[in-house]
Amino acid sequence: MTHEPKINPLAINFNENWNHCKLGMDYSKPNWDDPRIRTDSQMAVERTLHQRFGDVGIGNPDPAPKPNIMAYGHRFFAALFGCEIVYFADQAPCALPLRGGYDLLRELEVPDLTNSAIIERAWTEAELLKREYGLCLGDINTGSPLNNAVTVFNELFLTALYEEPALAQHVLRVFMETQIAVYQKFQHEIDPEHYPLEAYNQGYGNGHAVMVSPEQYKEVILPVDKEYRARSNHFGLHHCGVFDRYAELYTELHPDSLDVGAGSDYAYMRSVFPDTPTSLIIDPAHVEGLDRDALDRHIAGMVEGAAPYGLITSLWTSDFSAGMTDENIRDLATVHMRI
Numbered sequence: 042m043t044h045e046p047k048i049n050p051l052a053i054n055f056n057e058n059w060n061h062c063k064l065g066m067d068y069s070k071p072n073w074d075d076p077r078i079r080t081d082s083q084m085a086v087e088r089t090l091h092q093r094f095g096d097v098g099i100g101n102p103d104p105a106p107k108p109n110i111m112a113y114g115h116r117f118f119a120a121l122f123g124c125e126i127v128y129f130a131d132q133a134p135c136a137l138p139l140r141g142g143y144d145l146l147r148e149l150e151v152p153d154l155t156n157s158a159i160i161e162r163a164w165t166e167a168e169l170l171k172r173e174y175g176l177c178l179g180d181i182n183t184g185s186p187l188n189n190a191v192t193v194f195n196e197l198f199l200t201a202l203y204e205e206p207a208l209a210q211h212v213l214r215v216f217m218e219t220q221i222a223v224y225q226k227f228q229h230e231i232d233p234e235h236y237p238l239e240a241y242n243q244g245y246g247n248g249h250a251v252m253v254s255p256e257q258y259k260e261v262i263l264p265v266d267k268e269y270r271a272r273s274n275h276f277g278l279h280h281c282g283v284f285d286r287y288a289e290l291y292t293e294l295h296p297d298s299l300d301v302g303a304g305s306d307y308a309y310m311r312s313v314f315p316d317t318p319t320s321l322i323i324d325p326a327h328v329e330g331l332d333r334d335a336l337d338r339h340i341a342g343m344v345e346g347a348a349p350y351g352l353i354t355s356l357w358t359s360d361f362s363a364g365m366t367d368e369n370i371r372d373l374a375t376v377h378m379r380i
Contacts, residue, residue: 044166045313046377047350048096051323051340052357053373055090061131062363064089070128072113076166077173080108092265093367097374108170108177110231113301118189121152121159121219131334137193138316146194146212148203151219154226167231183223186216186269187262191252202253206261213265222246243271244277251282259290270294281322288313298354303327307346321347323358323373329365333372334380341380 060066061104066086072078084104119136120126126134154160161218170177183189190198190212201209212235224243228236247266250258269278278296280287284305291299292313299317302308303324310319321343328336340356346354358373 047380048353048377049225049332049343049355050377051373052355053099053370054357054359056273056360057085057129057133057359058131059365060086062177067105067130068128068132069130073114073128073134076110076112076170079111080106080174083107092369097371099370099374106174106241107207109180110166110170110177110201111181112162112166115184115191116214117159117163117181118184118223119192120221122189122193124193127141129203130267136192137195139193143197143201143205143208143237144207146197146205149212149215151215151222154222160227163227167244177231178247179228179236181223181228183220185247186213186265188246188249189216189220191249199252202261203259206257210261210265213262217265217269220269229334231251240274241272241311242287243260243273244279244298246279246281246300247287248281248286250280255286255290258287263293266294270296284310307343308341311347311352316323316352318352318354319347320355321353323356325358325361325365328358328368328373329362331369331372336369336372337376337379341375351363355370 047108055063057066057068061068064086065360066072066082071146072082084106086103089100091102095102102362111117111134113126116124116126116134116136122140124136126136127136167177177202180251182294184192190209192214196207198212201212220243224236224241225238227324229238250262252260253262260297275297276295277298277300279300281300283303284301287308296314296317299310299314299319300322301319302322302325306320322342323340328339331339343355344350361370
């Protein structure tokens with residue numbers, strides 16, 4: 042027996058691995074090289090998902106194009122800073138970190154966006170997409186200063202956090218300034234409706250925070266995050282790891298919205314942020330293979346911890362493995378009608 046839902050339907054996002062294994066999609070380099078192929082491939086996925094799961098509200102029989110300049114997937118910033126991007130048939134693009142010593146970090150500076158092959162390619166693609174589809178979205182996953190530092194420099198940056206904290210903070214500030222420059226000088230010009238200059242609304246993902254201690258975060262990373270926050274009118278914070286040890290520190294950022302990782306103590310999160318709209322991330326590993334009753338109990342526990350319901354903006358999941366069954370997905374798509 043169904044009832045009036047307390048929450049919105051889950052947002053179920055299928056990643057490249059699931060799409061490759063289940064739908065036969067190929068995410069090798071040719072898929073990313075041509076922006077028209079990228080756009081048409083995503084529309085094909087939406088149509089195929091609707092054929093498979095349309096009865097539970099997944100997919101779209103007639104999707105609108107969503108053209109973008111994400112030739113490097115979520116590794117645009119890594120490419121901008123010189124990382125090699127590698128491609129796989131069944132995965133999202135991956136960045137190979139830069140190698141070197143601390144001089145590499147000392148010499149880091151904001152790239153010249155007027156003289157960058159990455160930016161030039163993005164402009165070219167944007168013009169092509171606007172001619173082809175009538176629009177181009179300005180969406181770029183700019184990550185956060187910390188996420189970008191770990192992606193681009195890997196263990197070199199993590200070591201600097203402990204051995205050369207002032208140098209690590211310099212790296213974070215370069216990434217912060219680059220993110221703002223990309224927004225103001227690139228995303229805004231491509232898509233001014235969604236990236237207005239006079240209402241700088243920008244948050245970021247801080248998933249790599251779980252790789253450092255709260256003490257190191259407070260000493261080295263938080264000051265830069267606070268500088269970024271001070272320059273944003275509306276700030277959303279995504280933390281896809283366990284949130285608990287960083288919650289008190291995040292109060293200094295005064296986030297307008299939160300996106301909180303699976304496995305977190307949601308009741309504790311709500312005690313620290315009693316009035317902040319929050320979305321909850323479901324870890325596929327926590328629900329894969331569960332029967333309907335067990336899945337319902339798991340989701341209900343998340344929702345009850347993060348209550349009141351009016352402050353739960355959404356629940357969402359991604360990164361399904363090929364082992365996620367159609368039955369699991371149908372149960373997730375309809376759980377809001379049962380809990």
